[in-house]
Amino acid sequence: MQEISIYVHIPFCERKCNYCAFASFCGTQEQIENYIDVLCREIEKRKCDKLVKTIYIGGGTPSILNEEQIERIVKTIYQNFNVDKSAEFTIEANPNSITENLLKKWKELRVNRVSIGVQSLCDKSLKKIGRLHDKKTAIEKIKLTRKYFDNVSADLIVGLENETGKDLCKNAKALLELGIKHISCYLLEIYENTKIYQMIKMGQYRPLDDDTTIESFNKLANYLIDSGMERYEISNFCYPGYESKHNLNYWKRGEYLGFGLGAHSFENEERYYNLANFADYEQEKRKTEHLTDKEKIEEIIMLGLRCKIGVNLDKILSMGYDLQENEYYKDYIKQGILIEKDKNVYLNQTFYHISNTIISNLLP
Numbered sequence: 001m002q003e004i005s006i007y008v009h010i011p012f013c014e015r016k017c018n019y020c021a022f023a024s025f026c027g028t029q030e031q032i033e034n035y036i037d038v039l040c041r042e043i044e045k046r047k048c049d050k051l052v053k054t055i056y057i058g059g060g061t062p063s064i065l066n067e068e069q070i071e072r073i074v075k076t077i078y079q080n081f082n083v084d085k086s087a088e089f090t091i092e093a094n095p096n097s098i099t100e101n102l103l104k105k106w107k108e109l110r111v112n113r114v115s116i117g118v119q120s121l122c123d124k125s126l127k128k129i130g131r132l133h134d135k136k137t138a139i140e141k142i143k144l145t146r147k148y149f150d151n152v153s154a155d156l157i158v159g160l161e162n163e164t165g166k167d168l169c170k171n172a173k174a175l176l177e178l179g180i181k182h183i184s185c186y187l188l189e190i191y192e193n194t195k196i197y198q199m200i201k202m203g204q205y206r207p208l209d210d211d212t213t214i215e216s217f218n219k220l221a222n223y224l225i226d227s228g229m230e231r232y233e234i235s236n237f238c239y240p241g242y243e244s245k246h247n248l249n250y251w252k253r254g255e256y257l258g259f260g261l262g263a264h265s266f267e268n269e270e271r272y273y274n275l276a277n278f279a280d281y282e283q284e285k286r287k288t289e290h291l292t293d294k295e296k297i298e299e300i301i302m303l304g305l306r307c308k309i310g311v312n313l314d315k316i317l318s319m320g321y322d323l324q325e326n327e328y329y330k331d332y333i334k335q336g337i338l339i340e341k342d343k344n345v346y347l348n349q350t351f352y353h354i355s356n357t358i359i360s361n362l363l364p
């Protein structure tokens with residue numbers, strides 16, 4: 001039976017973070033209820049009989065939905081899709097909105113993985129980036145979540161003001177001691193339409209400079225690897241067996257359906273997405289991107305080299321691109337930047353921080 005993943009986007013947050021450029025906003029209860037109506041209708045309309053192997057409810061902040069709201073969405077999925085008994089089911093949460101009753105409800109709905117937006121465990125940092133939680137709350141809520149869930153992930157941001165490698169490792173140590181199994185580490189990105197962009201312009205915020213950021217990231221990466229985690233993708237680390245199956249499906253170019261505002265789908269080699277403003281979304285407006293063969297090859301190389309899956313040389317050869325004939329490729333193999341093994345090629349993890357340059361030199 002054909003397999004598929006499901007992504008559900010919840011665009012609401014209690015407060016917009018200073019660095020956030022995602023499609024998310026503070027909604028009223030009425031707007032949230034209305035959104036759930038439209039979302040459930042979309043889920044019903046797009047039902048199919050493929051076997052659902054992973055579900056990911058992301059945002060925004062899905063944990064701001066109350067028990068009844070999340071139940072309505074999940075039950076609509078179960079009523080309309082054939083969800084595998086052992087499907088990975090992740091929900092994204094902010095420490096601030098996690099409650100014991102919510103955790104119980106998630107468990108009852110067969111959620112088996114929780115991804116918590118910790119970002120930092122330094123109180124000064126958290127305040128400056130506009131988070132609603134402090135270190136104490138983050139720790140309390142992780143402990144509470146771990147009472148109900150084994151598979152808990154945490155997001156960290158690298159590049160925040162005054163947070164260098166030493167602080168990051170200290171924070172990571174605390175997370176591992178709390179039983180976190182998976183850590184996503186993102187480099188701070190500054191977008192023009194964000195509050196942090198203005199703060200930087202006005203001299204109120206000073207992110208780390210590029211060199212210190214890379215150095216700090218590498219320190220953190222080494223710390224996590226020394227602690228027994230594997231770097232299975234540029235930004236993602238986990239203990240063996242705790243990879244996010246949902247993300248692995250994206251990187252393998254597996255099929256997925258995205259429900260909700262601005263959500264992306266990939267089916268039959270076609271990418272399409274819901275529009276990101278509510279009026280268009282409600283009217284079921286979608287955009288489709290037809291990939292050319294060249295774009296498909298580019299995707300395979302970009303996604304494969306960024307994670308442990310690597311790139312199958314025969315596969316792209318059969319699509320008309322002989323990567324081994326690329327001049328940069330030959331050079332990278334000689335220098336040990338790329339590693340060939342059993343007709344697959346992998347990016348040496350030591351060079352992950354310059355992956356963009358390497359990958360762009362290898363595209364057809």
Ligand SMILES: C[S@@+](CC[C@H](N)C(=O)[O-])C[C@H]1O[C@@H](n2cnc3c(N)ncnc32)[C@H](O)[C@@H]1O
Pocket residue numbers: 017019020021022059060061062092093094116117118119155156157186187188189190191
């Ligand atoms: C889609 S966001 C939502 C997660 C959740 N609502 C939260 O705020 O914790 C997923 C993750 O992306 C990361 N992220 C969002 N904006 C970022 C930025 N400008 N730079 C770096 N990382 C960012 C954060 O680590 C965040 O947890």
